[in-house]
Amino acid sequence: MPRLPIQNMKVGDKHITPARMVTKTDIETFCSVTGMIHPLFLSDQYVKSDEESQKIGLKGSVVPGQLAYAIMLGNLLRDETLDDVIVQLGANNIRWPAPAYPYDMLRTEIEITGNRVTKEGKVIVDYKWQVKNQNDVVVVEGNNTCMFKKK
Numbered sequence: 001m002p003r004l005p006i007q008n009m010k011v012g013d014k015h016i017t018p019a020r021m022v023t024k025t026d027i028e029t030f031c032s033v034t035g036m037i038h039p040l041f042l043s044d045q046y047v048k049s050d051e052e053s054q055k056i057g058l059k060g061s062v063v064p065g066q067l068a069y070a071i072m073l074g075n076l077l078r079d080e081t082l083d084d085v086i087v088q089l090g091a092n093n094i095r096w097p098a099p100a101y102p103y104d105m106l107r108t109e110i111e112i113t114g115n116r117v118t119k120e121g122k123v124i125v126d127y128k129w130q131v132k133n134q135n136d137v138v139v140v141e142g143n144n145t146c147m148f149k150k151k
Helices: 024-034 044-049 051-055 065-078
Strands: 014-016 085-095 105-117 123-132 138-148
Touching: 024 065, 044 051, 065 085, 065 105, 065 123, 065 138, 105 138
Parallel strands: none
Antiparallel strands: 014 105, 085 138, 105 123, 123 138
C-alpha cells in the first residue's frame, strides 16, 4: 500500500518510520563536524569515572541530543515522509527525557496536529514527534512545522 503524503494526512493521523542504528562512527563524525567534542559523547571511560554522570545513571557515552534530532529528520526523509517539503518553519518544545546510547536503534513516530492550505496553495503541516529506542523509551521529542508542496 502506498504511503499517504504527509500533506494529505489529517489531524490525529500517525506514522512510524523504520529504525536506524546510531553508531560510534555517526557520533564521532557529528561531534567532529559540529565541534561538539565533549567526552560525554566520545568516551565511555570519562562517563564511568565522572561522578555527576554516575549520579544520573549514565551507562556510558551518550548520543548528542542534536544528533538524535537530526536522525529524526533523516528517518522521515529516508522513508519519504518529507519528500515534498519546501522549508521547515519551526521546531518547538524539544526535550530529551532519556539518553540514547551508541548502537541504539532509533525510530521516529509522528502525529499530525495541524494541516492547512495557504492562499498560495502551499500546505503547512504541524506534527509532534518522538524518537524512541529499541526498548520503546522516548529519547527526544518535540513539535515541528513545515511547508509542503500541495499534492
